[in-house]
Amino acid sequence: MEKVWNLKKRGDQNEIKHLSVALNVNMVIAKLLVQRGIKTFNEAKAFFRPRLSDLHDPFVMKDMGKAVERLEKAIANQEKILIYGDYDVDGTTSVALMYTFLKSRFQHIEYYIPDRYSEGYGISPKSIDYSVNNGFSLVIALDCGIKAVEKIANAKERGLDFIICDHHNPDDEVPPAVAVLDPKQSDCKYPYKDLSGCGVGFKFLQAYCQKNNIEQEEVHDLLDLVVVSIASDIVPLTGENRVLSYYGLKKLNSNPGIGLQTIINFAGLNGNEITISDIVFKIGPRLNASGRIEHGKKSVQILVSNDEDKSDLLGEEIDSFNEIRKTLDRDITQDALDTIEENEELKNMNSTVLYNRDWHKGVVGIVASRITEQYYRPTVILTESNGQATGSARSVGDFDLYEAIGKCSDLLESYGGHMYAAGLTMKIENIPEFRKRFEEIVTEQITDLQQTQTIEVDAKIPLSEITPRFFRILKQFAPFGPHNMTPIFVTEDVFDAGTSRLVGKNQEHLKLDLVEPDVNSGIFPGIAFNQSDKFDLITSGLPFDVCYSIAENEYRGKTNLQLYIRDIKKRDIF
Structure with missing residues (x-):
């Protein structure tokens, strides 16, 4: 699928020039900062030195x-x-954080993962029954609860108090808990709204x-758990999240908790400088795998562990869950792709709705993301x-998925989520009508631009701009994540040096x-x-344009700069 390269606005030139002089950096670096509101x-000092x-x-x-x-x-x-x-990474790290801190000074405490x-997700009736029947008088709910109005009202009637620590958008009515901590409440004056659970x-x-x-x-010592939640929950890496992530990564790289060190070892990251990307693709999926395959409680068990031997045993089990998850992910994704390719009507739709009773519930979210990437x-x-x-x-571009699903709410038993991702439940017999109506809504509302993959480009630069000093400063923009993504550049009119080649097991990659x-x-x-x-374009002898980020590549003990190519096009892009 052809991708669109969207060059971001340059920003105010006077502001860029002023910042370039004030920081003694080149105009490109200054432009990247101004684009980020710095x-x-x-402001630059606070950004680079949280x-x-x-x-x-x-x-x-x-x-x-x-x-x-x-x-x-x-x-x-x-x-x-x-x-x-909750049973996902944000939920399990939240529970591990709270339990670890309180357990060291208070013995009458347990944790519960549904x-x-x-x-299912959120406050469950079963957990309320468990709390009441086992003599608990206070529940601290993390990463969930903001919409559990009726359940928490019922718990209150039974003598059970709740403190809610959530970060999801509340409805007009909030639960009657003793305290509701959620910066997204309309009457909450807390200045930073994008914290993780x-x-x-x-x-x-x-x-x-x-x-x-x-x-x-004492609480700063648990920031390795906080950064794992921030990265895995894909919240903006701005403001407080940037500060918490900066110091959380320091902790994760220098002296992580025993359980996280075990996960790091199994992820093959020991000895490497762990980044937000490593958490997203290697640490987070392992912690998520427990809840997908067996039970999320296993993730909390390893995160609160203070025994290396027990942690290693849990690590082996969790790593095996992750291998099962990867197999299910691969097989179900392929099954879904085959289903679409074998049906001409499905191929030509503006949306995808697939049902298979044998698919594993724990990976359907991952599969939805894979199919969205393939067909956009x-x-x-x-x-x-x-x-x-x-x-x-899962959605694409800025198409409001939650709103579209909401227009089918009479066919649903329940649904929840946001603009880009949602969960839903319906009677099996309602699937055909849901598929029909959802397709009609998407077809009516979606634009061509929303159906086109877009790469946001920070700046056009010559390759000669890429010096060791330029990259050293660029690295200080980390930690990277939403609203502070790895800078993407375009260089126009480049040539193959004559040594570019196909690489990979199936010759699927290009070494340029x-x-x-x-x-x-x-x-x-x-x-x-x-x-x-x-490959043919690269080796044709004609000039072409490349879209890329810059990374370090270590080979045989030597570290060099390398372009991570996102896309390649013929000349005259913009």
């Missing part, structure tokens, strides 16, 4: 005083406290420490669970050696994964 020396002292006062968050007071009361009265969280298949839990503990004269370093259109993947069709949906005409700046190596179809 326009002054002090400080934990820059974190906001946790007591500005609505209900924080109530939450701390209720926790203090529970500890003073020796009440039983249950730490509750079963993905029998209980674990991040909200961190602010709660930060406030507890502040109130009880406990050194903040709104996708719903369904399987059977408890006698109903249930599954996940690029040169600029009339510029004595040497050869620039690059790698283009799964772009073997561009």
